[in-house]
Amino acid sequence: MPAQLTATEIEQWLAGRVVAYGKMQADDFTVDTPLAELGLDSVYALTLCGDIEDEFELEVDPTIVWDHPTIRELAEGIRQRVDE
Numbered sequence: 573m574p575a576q577l578t579a580t581e582i583e584q585w586l587a588g589r590v591v592a593y594g595k596m597q598a599d600d601f602t603v604d605t606p607l608a609e610l611g612l613d614s615v616y617a618l619t620l621c622g623d624i625e626d627e628f629e630l631e632v633d634p635t636i637v638w639d640h641p642t643i644r645e646l647a648e649g650i651r652q653r654v655d656e
Contacts, residue, residue, distance in 0.1 A: 587643055603644040
């Protein structure tokens with residue numbers, strides 16, 4: 573894992589997760605689209621949190637996706653935690 577991840581790199585990874593989950597096509601949303609509009613529900617949130625933990629070697633609470641309601645905000649929250 574690169575020590576200095578940028579928020580943009582994390583945004584791209586998160587957007588890739590949305591596409592991989594089959595919720596949306598990449599052209600159907602932006603990093604500012606609310607996660608709720610991307611089909612985020614409690615199961616999706618738990619899956620995403622597991623992926624975040626695996627990818628970034630962080631322990632996160634599922635509320636992180638509710639506290640950071642867009643890909644942009646979530647990426648920044650992850651970046652801050654990675655930098656700690």
